[in-house]
Structures are given as C-alpha cells and as structure tokens.
Amino acid sequence: MSDNEKRAPVGRRDLLKLGAVGLAASGLAAAGLGGGASVAHAAAARPGTPDEALAALKEGNAR
Numbered sequence: 001m002s003d004n005e006k007r008a009p010v011g012r013r014d015l016l017k018l019g020a021v022g023l024a025a026s027g028l029a030a031a032g033l034g035g036g037a038s039v040a041h042a043a044a045a046r047p048g049t050p051d052e053a054l055a056a057l058k059e060g061n062a063r
Contacts, residue, residue: 047053 047056
C-alpha cells in the first residue's frame with residue numbers, strides 16, 4: 001500500500017478549517033497594510049535635534 005492510499009480523504013470539516021484559517025490570515029494581512037501610513041507619518045514628525053525633542057515633550061505636557 002502506498003502512502004497516498006493510507007491517507008484519509010479530505011472531509012468537509014477539514015475544508016472548513018482551512019477556509020477559516022485562510023480568512024483569518026487574509027484579515028490579518030489586510031489589517032497590517034493600513035498601518036504603513038501611520039509609521040511614515042511618525043517618521044516625518046521626528047524632531048531633528050535633542051533640543052527640538054525636549055521642546056516637543058514640554059509642549060505635549062503643557063496641554
């Protein structure tokens with residue numbers, strides 16, 4: 001008997017599990033794509049010098 005003959009056929013439950021995993025993975029991938037804009041915005045707003053960073057912190061604390 002070959003290995004293919006020993007395996008059980010794929011059942012409906014197995015297909016449903018595979019579909020659920022695929023749906024969850026695609027949802028996570030789509031959620032990850034939306035975060036790229038906020039990372040780029042945060043990098044653009046980074047202060048250039050330590051004095052600018054300290055001033056930004058003080059300004060944020062004063063609010």
